[in-house]
Amino acid sequence: MFNYLEPPNAYYEFERIYSAEQWHKKQKWIADYLREYQPDIIGFQEVFSTESLKVLLTAQGYNYFAVVDQPEVIDDFIYRCPVVAIASRYPIVEVDAVRPNADLAQTLGLSSDFSFSRKIIRATVAVPHLGNCDCYVVHFKSKRSMIALDQQQQSSSAEKTIIDSLKAQVAGGWGSTIQRGSEATLLMIEMIERRETTGQPMVLMGDFNNNLTDGVLNHLLTNTLRFVSHIDRDAYLAKYCLNDAWDLLQRSLAKEVNEADEPNAANTKQAVSRAEKVPRTPTHYFGGTSSVLDYILLSCEFDASYHDSLYQVSGYDTYDRHLINPIFARDGESTDHGIVLVTLTLRS
Template identity: 65%
Template sequence: MPNTNIDAIEPVASSNLVANSNIKIATFNLFNYLEPPFAFYDFEKILSSEQWQKKQKWIVDYLVEFEPDVIGFQEVFSPEPLKQLVQEQGYPYFYVVDQAEVFDDFICKSPVVAIASKYEITEINAVQADPKLVQAMGLSNDFSFSRKVLRASIDLPHIGICDCYVVHFKSKRSLIEHEQSTELSPEKNIIEKLKAQVIGGWGSSVQRGSEAALLFTEMISQREQTGRPMILMGDFNNTLQDGVLTHLLTNTLRFASAFDVNAYLEKYCLNDAWDLFQSTDNDTQHIDRKPTHYYGATGSVLDYILLSSEFDANYQTSLFEVSGYDTYDRHLINPIFERDGESTDHGVVLVTLSLRA
């Protein structure tokens, strides 16, 4: 399997990129991006050469049509082929901060996140949770993000260095599974399955919510030190309206003076790009937000791009506003096998940031 350590994935020399008044940011779950002959999770799950080329073409077709400037990827098993693909499409900067696990020589698990950019990435890091906060939350001392969070500092036009975070929070898959036992009665098996689902499901929620809270506090600390704008993008594996993740949009404080709140708080808050788009374009008020994932017939928004105040048109000193918001989902709602057979099970979210006049 290709070496996926970040040290082995250096950017090629950057061409002279012309700064313009629009910047496009996308978050893109690639759904088991793994080059054959490696397998994902199970020895039978190997893409054929034809399937792999089809998947590669699908990704290229999206990049050519929508032309994002910065892309946060999830579910990356094979970073080297992805690096080559994006560089051929005009993205000289590509990084990961982790590598997938390999067992039995060719079976892979634990895919990672990645970032590609047309603009210079000046610094790259894996975000570390604050041990003191981990302890204060009552979590295990060996707590870690289920997937390492990537922070890339990108030199964007007009606004300068911006800290972009790419995440893939813990899934809703239960931490505990009960296997059917012939030694137990049917009722006892149901009871054990119920227990596993309740406890295991809540355990996943605790992990996911803890990851979001610890990441947000690290973002606040980074913002305090550098003053840089912030972008958080990725597969959240949860809706923001769910109480597990609502703290990512915290914009009020209890027991703090109104003067201090008005003077300082907004600088450290994140905003859902969809909400910012709705607030700046009256013609979109009636448009419903498209789901980015479907479980059976039920759709939900799991993929998000959150932005700091520099991208909020209602913020007095903001430089950009959200002028466009697109969820690419035709492969989910009207798939054509020849075109979409090896695509992804998520919609691709893209926001357009426009320089304010």
């Protein structure tokens, strides 16, 4: 949402306040996206004004909305520590904040009072044909250094200041990585335990602030299990682990090729080949670089290759025109991330 805060309140610093025109433009941008794409379940990050967002969403037909935290307010009108939220066209039957296992945190070398940098929502949504589905909304710790130098108190030389900044960046960046990876690990453990208890399908969505494949968060897509038989391994990995929705779409396309009748198989294979050559659209740009930081992960109930799945991924879209071709009148108060939208189709 990129600092969704209703004026006359300020985000982070006293002068950061939207004008009435800017606020109207921001709300209109959100409403226009919702009217065009009509998502059924939405996860939000960087929400300050939760009640304002709820009103906006209700007007768009989203009668179910939940948060599990509120932002911090300092000096009466300056807000920091935004929260995540979820909205749904389908009933939200249960909502709770995910709590990390304190004993496990200590085993991992973390403090016993370890907490997520932003509280994580677990909302159980009554999805048609599927029943209760646990939807998790996250905003993992950013890559920004968690060590900040107090420039006002520094009386060192310019060289010493630069060296101190370098050390703070190296150590603080690693500290943020530890926090982010630990958040993902402790969340995954809680998701597995919840799945063990309820057997309900799982959806994990949000801003991960990290690529899934660089080693920090790749355990969210665990696909190996040591020291068990192949039969048990495959069954339990399928039941308790998550899949990237992008990968599931590729599997679904491949499955269509295998099931296609011979006259149409060639055309289908050509379509799949073209789809595989299309690179995944980044969701974030910084300077001259781009990356995928925003994901939707799904349990096996949405995997077309899983024998008991009810849904399959039939579409994957990253809305990014406000990033690559912005028009100020339309996108001036939008967001700094691309929006990931996954389409799920009931299997016949």
